[in-house]
Amino acid sequence: MNKTDLSKIMRRAWAIARATGKAFAVCLSKAWQLYRLTKRMRAGVVRFAYEKADGTLRRAAGTLNDTADRIKGTGRPDDGQTLRYFDVEANGWRSFKVENFVAAY
Numbered sequence: 001m002n003k004t005d006l007s008k009i010m011r012r013a014w015a016i017a018r019a020t021g022k023a024f025a026v027c028l029s030k031a032w033q034l035y036r037l038t039k040r041m042r043a044g045v046v047r048f049a050y051e052k053a054d055g056t057l058r059r060a061a062g063t064l065n066d067t068a069d070r071i072k073g074t075g076r077p078d079d080g081q082t083l084r085y086f087d088v089e090a091n092g093w094r095s096f097k098v099e100n101f102v103a104a105y
Contacts, residue, residue: 009035011080012098019081019099030101034083037104038064045088048104050096057102061088 013031017024040046041064049059062085084095 005035008080015080016099019097030098033104034098034101037101038083040104041065041085046104049102051100051102052096058096060085060094062086062094063088 009028009031012034013024013028016022016027016030020027037046037048041062044065045061045063047059047061049057052058064085067086081098082095083098083101084093086092087094
């Protein structure tokens with residue numbers, strides 16, 4: 001882990017704190033969970049869950065491993081408020097708000 005990883009974790013924690021108004025310790029814990037999730041997704045397929053915008057729970061199987069050939073555009077820069085992943089079940093790119101992350105299993 002290097003300084004840029006720690007910076008990304010802190011930036012994401014503050015984004016969650018601003019969006020939810022929860023205690024910073026809770027937001028920092030969620031930011032670390034998201035860091036571990038992205039690290040696992042870079043290695044392979046991971047099952048996780050998050051809350052969709054309509055309030056329903058979405059169970060997904062996503063990866064960030066070997067996705068360079070699936071990128072079609074330039075995308076948006078990472079703002080720390082969303083997490084993008086390649087959904088292996090739907091065979092397409094998806095994203096969710098970081099404050100809506102529930103669990104990885």
